[in-house]
Amino acid sequence: MLDNDFIYLDYAAATPVDSRVFEAMKPYFSENFFNPSAPYLPAKHVRRIYEDYKNELAHTIGAKGNDLVITAGATESINLAFTVLKNFENANCIISKIEHASVREAAKNLCKDVREIGVDKNGLIDLKALKNSIDDNTILISVALANNELGTIEPLSEIAEIIRAVRMDRLSRNDETPLYLHSDASQAMSLIDIFVSRLGVDMLTINSAKVYGPKGIGALYVGHGIKLSPITFGGGQESGLRSGTENVASLVGFATAAKIAKEHVNGNRKKYEKLSKLFRETLVKNLDGVIEPKFLGNQKKQLANFAPVCFDGLDAERLIFKLEDEKIYVSTGAACAASKGEKSHVLTAVGLTDSEIAGSLRISMGKTNDEEQVKTAAEKMAEIVKKELERIHG
Amino acid sequence: MAKTVFVGMSGGVDSSVSAVLLKEQGYHVVGVYMKNWSKDLPGMKCPWAEDLADAKRVATKLDIDFEIFDFETEYKQRVVDYMLDEFKKGNTPNPDIMCNQEIKFKLFYDISREKGADYIATGHYANSKDGKLLKAKDDNKDQTYFLYRISKDSIAHTIFPIGDMLKPDVKKLAAEKGLDNAYKKESMGVCFVGDVGMKDFLKEYLNTTEDKEKYLKPGQIIDRETKEVVGFHDGAIFYTIGQRHGLNVGGGLPYYVVGKEMEKNIVYVSKNLNDDNLWTKTLELKDVILRETPTENMVVDVRLRHRAKLEKAVLKNVAGDFEKGIATAVLEFENEIKRTASGQSAVIYVDDVCLGGGILK
Numbered sequence: 001m002l003d004n005d006f007i008y009l010d011y012a013a014a015t016p017v018d019s020r021v022f023e024a025m026k027p028y029f030s031e032n033f034f035n036p037s038a039p040y041l042p043a044k045h046v047r048r049i050y051e052d053y054k055n056e057l058a059h060t061i062g063a064k065g066n067d068l069v070i071t072a073g074a075t076e077s078i079n080l081a082f083t084v085l086k087n088f089e090n091a092n093c094i095i096s097k098i099e100h101a102s103v104r105e106a107a108k109n110l111c112k113d114v115r116e117i118g119v120d121k122n123g124l125i126d127l128k129a130l131k132n133s134i135d136d137n138t139i140l141i142s143v144a145l146a147n148n149e150l151g152t153i154e155p156l157s158e159i160a161e162i163i164r165a166v167r168m169d170r171l172s173r174n175d176e177t178p179l180y181l182h183s184d185a186s187q188a189m190s191l192i193d194i195f196v197s198r199l200g201v202d203m204l205t206i207n208s209a210k211v212y213g214p215k216g217i218g219a220l221y222v223g224h225g226i227k228l229s230p231i232t233f234g235g236g237q238e239s240g241l242r243s244g245t246e247n248v249a250s251l252v253g254f255a256t257a258a259k260i261a262k263e264h265v266n267g268n269r270k271k272y273e274k275l276s277k278l279f280r281e282t283l284v285k286n287l288d289g290v291i292e293p294k295f296l297g298n299q300k301k302q303l304a305n306f307a308p309v310c311f312d313g314l315d316a317e318r319l320i321f322k323l324e325d326e327k328i329y330v331s332t333g334a335a336c337a338a339s340k341g342e343k344s345h346v347l348t349a350v351g352l353t354d355s356e357i358a359g360s361l362r363i364s365m366g367k368t369n370d371e372e373q374v375k376t377a378a379e380k381m382a383e384i385v386k387k388e389l390e391r392i393h394g
Numbered sequence: 395m396a397k398t399v400f401v402g403m404s405g406g407v408d409s410s411v412s413a414v415l416l417k418e419q420g421y422h423v424v425g426v427y428m429k430n431w432s433k434d435l436p437g438m439k440c441p442w443a444e445d446l447a448d449a450k451r452v453a454t455k456l457d458i459d460f461e462i463f464d465f466e467t468e469y470k471q472r473v474v475d476y477m478l479d480e481f482k483k484g485n486t487p488n489p490d491i492m493c494n495q496e497i498k499f500k501l502f503y504d505i506s507r508e509k510g511a512d513y514i515a516t517g518h519y520a521n522s523k524d525g526k527l528l529k530a531k532d533d534n535k536d537q538t539y540f541l542y543r544i545s546k547d548s549i550a551h552t553i554f555p556i557g558d559m560l561k562p563d564v565k566k567l568a569a570e571k572g573l574d575n576a577y578k579k580e581s582m583g584v585c586f587v588g589d590v591g592m593k594d595f596l597k598e599y600l601n602t603t604e605d606k607e608k609y610l611k612p613g614q615i616i617d618r619e620t621k622e623v624v625g626f627h628d629g630a631i632f633y634t635i636g637q638r639h640g641l642n643v644g645g646g647l648p649y650y651v652v653g654k655e656m657e658k659n660i661v662y663v664s665k666n667l668n669d670d671n672l673w674t675k676t677l678e679l680k681d682v683i684l685r686e687t688p689t690e691n692m693v694v695d696v697r698l699r700h701r702a703k704l705e706k707a708v709l710k711n712v713a714g715d716f717e718k719g720i721a722t723a724v725l726e727f728e729n730e731i732k733r734t735a736s737g738q739s740a741v742i743y744v745d746d747v748c749l750g751g752g753i754l755k
Contacts, residue, residue, distance in 0.1 A: 321451045
């Protein structure tokens with residue numbers, strides 16, 4: 001797919017469009033360009049294709065086309081999910097302390113009472129605290145399926161279990177106030193086989209850009225009976241929730257990418273487990289014990305393609321620039337947070353010291369990576385780390 | 395043992411190349427990003443975080459240490475507050491000149507020296523030799539206009555690595571060294587410099603009810619010759635003597651701002667390019683700084699704007715402590731010059747030496 005002379009290890013930030021996806025999209029730019037809402041036959045044909053692909057996309061998460069609202073990406077989907085709060089007075093919502101900025105900001109702007117739940121040193125949410133912070137005005141709980149900095153996979157079905165109990169309790173008291181579970185599954189889709197019913201979520205955000213599909217398109221799965229408010233006003237597309245002419249080419253791309261991802265979920269996991277192990281071992285070996293790299297998260301509960309690593313006392317940004325010179329591209333934390341020069345709230349929440357946070361890199365692998373690339377990257381990284389240590393300590 | 399140089403790195407091409415040159419010359423180089431301003435203004439994203447990353451990237455590639463000096467508080471106190479005060483008085487201050495005097499060649503200089511620097515360096519187009527500030531080789535880029543108020547002591551310990559280079563050569567060298575900064579859009583220094591930025595800046599900072607009522611209100615534009623009201627403005631504070639644009643007065647010859655009455659919030663304009671208020675042969679200066687003792691009635695060259703051509707003048711009546719920058723003086727010009735707004739600077743040269751200058755009363 002990628003015929004490049006660089007080694008890309010930041011798949012959590014962006015993925016290249018799969019050539020099969022690109023091929024599938026092509027006819028919908030200049031040939032079948034019609035507006036799906038137009039009255040003539042070729043347009044109706046495009047409408048049918050749109051609905052077909054929407055169904056196919058829905059099927060990849062065990063849902064129906066009608067359950068999906070197509071949006072311009074995960075941020076929009078998340079914002080849409082949080083509009084559920086608008087229907088309730090005094091509503092509060094619960095999120096984890098390590099949610100992506102799109103969740104944190106949507107919550108902050110659409111809810112007066114946001115309750116943040118802490119996580120353990122591996123980024124796993126404190127279920128007990130979560131349970132205790134629910135009261136009769138809690139309407140929405142939003143926890144990512146997998147964290148975007150650590151790759152930590154959260155126990156969603158256990159959260160769903162807690163929610164079910166709360167619902168039962170409310171009903172037993174004739175209280176019909178709903179309690180919904182939303183999850184941002186952007187990072188997880190190519191490594192976890194997702195079924196909305198199995199996860200127990202009421203709403204789920206999925207994102208094309210992280211599964212080798214085009215950027216600028218995402219979807220929100222919305223369970224039956226959940227009332228949301230529009231995020232754009234206009235021609236009434238997407239059940240009136242997200243007006244604007246349908247982005248047919250991108251949806252075709254997204255659906256195609258999601259299908260490919262689903263087919264390869266198990267193979268992917270095995271591949272990345274192996275690569276991750278190789279990366280970690282090569283790095284440790286080549287560091288000759290001059291520094292002990294701290295791998296963040298618990299691999300058993302982490303997306304297999306993640307290998308976040310911390311070099312306490314070093315400056316991760318310098319390592320990035322040095323690696324960049326070797327055409328190896330890695331990142332610190334979330335790209336959006338990094339560009340603002342802010343300290344990662346995720347790494348803070350898992351209890352890292354400021355110096356550890358400053359020395360943390362996010363390594364996330366993907367399709368183009370093979371053993372040779374991963375090994376080279378680990379060797380170069382070790383070399384650079386050793387040089388930086390020499391510069392500091394003379 | 396190699397001498398230590400702390401080089402101010404803004405992320406731009408000039409300071410990046412300066413760091414490269416110092417390293418090649420064998421100095422022990424420490425890169426410093428001065429964080430002076432990080433606030434976004436309406437419709438204007440302050441690029442400080444990107445600039446910082448650009449600077450750090452260069453430092454990393456050069457294998458030099460890199461530090462951030464956070465001067466936001468001091469910058470606010472010494473540059474921003476000064477600017478607001480001056481604008482309120484109806485003057486047109488220059489933030490870069492104040493920033494160089496107070497931040498780059500005072501704070502940055504002092505802290506760097508404390509931390510063991512033998513020299514500081516910046517990416518300004520200027521030269522220093524034997525404690526004297528000299529014009530840059532690149533006439534078109536010479537930045538001594540902005541540096542005229544810096545102290546003798548700091549000049550004696552400052553290296554301007556690109557002072558003998560032409561801008562195109564600086565860019566070329568950056569490209570050769572593989573520095574991405576070679577292709578970076580020229581920055582204007584602080585975010586709010588430039589006409590539009592200054593207006594947004596003032597609107598944002600004149601935020602007390604009192605200031606708003608006093609300065610951010612509509613007023614009359616009066617033609618000085620006909621005494622007629624020819625239009626309205628949104629605050630006299632936004633206007634500068636000599637300014638031609640943005641008067642919302644349509645048709646015919648352009649109007650120029652020839653005066654302001656801050657108390658009455660009136661802006662005076664004229665179509666007469668020969669209006670007395672636009673031209674003069676004499677300028678009275680305050681806050682005069684001179685790094686050498688002037689002779690009586692000394693013939694000097696004067697620059698009234700960055701990149702403006704030099705004007706011949708006689709420097710007279712220097713009174714007060716010019717070493718401290720608190721003297722007064724008078725400049726008598728050979729030819730009539732276009733008057734610049736009060737608060738702007740007149741910078742004095744003898745040959746290639748920038749002697750100092752003063753602020754227009």
